[in-house]
Amino acid sequence: MKSFLTKITICLFIVVPMNASANEAETLNVYESIVNPILEAKCVSCHGAEKDKGKLRMHTKDDLLKGGRGAGSAIIVKGEIEESELIFRITLPKDDDEAMPPMEDETHYNPVTSQELSVLQSWIKLGASFDMLINDLDNVGKEAAAHVLKNLPEKKASATALLIPKLPEVPIADDITLKKIRNMGILIMPIAQNTNALYVNASYNGKSFDDKSLEMLLPIAPQLVWLNLSKTSITDKGLEVIKNLSLLERLHLENTEITDVSTVHISELSNLKYLNLYGTNISDQSIGNLRKLKRLEKVFLWQTNVTPDGAVS
Structure with missing residues (x-):
């Protein structure tokens, strides 16, 4: 048998x-190529150098790990998805006052997508290392990364190097x-x-x-x-x-x-x-x-x- x-x-x-084939996309840094662009697009306008809502800044690696007033001392808890305030906030219903990013109006609302969420969860679960490569993610995170990269103009060429399954x-x-x-x-x-x-x-x-x-x-x-x-x-x-x-x-x-x-x-x-x-x-x-x-x-x-x-x- x-x-x-x-x-x-x-x-x-x-x-x-996983079967790791060496290609350009798989050797990209997770934080630099995906995590940081997500934060820049959807978080930093409220939590950056110019504005630090809740005393939280997310525009640098050090600030991201410090957390803020509302998040206590750790918006990211390495290895613990459910203990990470970042994941909790971005998965709240959009009309919740604590949801991130906030929905001020439908026209400009730009929430974290399920694919972006999968990458963030995989990255945090595996330790949230700033040196982690896409090839270090689990299968779910790696597949999600392919879709996220596909929608970042500067990374389109790299995304094609990953196997992107056809969407149902x-x-x-x-x-x-x-x-x-x-x-x-x-x-x-x-x-x-x-x-x-x-x-x-x-x-x-x-x-x-x-x-x-x-x-x-x-x-x-x-x-x-x-x-x-x-x-x-x-x-x-x-x-x-x-x-x-x-x-x-x-x-x-x-x-x-x-x-x-x-x-x-x-x-x-x-x-x-x-x-x-x-x-x-x-x-x-x-x-x-x-x-x-x-x-x-x-x-x-x-x-x-x-x-x-x-x-x-």
């Missing part, structure tokens, strides 16, 4: 690095449905510019996001491509409906109470490429179900009951 490891990149007890062509979601979901406090946004495909992140809702909450997402099944359910109270019973989200390419379920039962339902997601099961109760019994995911490229199984022998069986 062919080893499961020969089929996908699996993160079990060690992190298996899906119909636009109903505004009323989107409003209902956002009113639940759930983060929902396009996965990139110029696409109707959506990304939903329920991890910020924590245990308040339950099985019934997941059912509320079914009306956007024709648009939902990325879904983060980590740290929610989702159960095996609730995941019975996951097969209806057939366009899903990325699914986060880390630190939830799901078991091997859930992988039966997950195995029906024919478009799934990325799956994070870190810190769940799955075991070797799930490997057979994961094999059914023909397009799966990467799965995280650290801190589960999957054994090394089971993974290579």
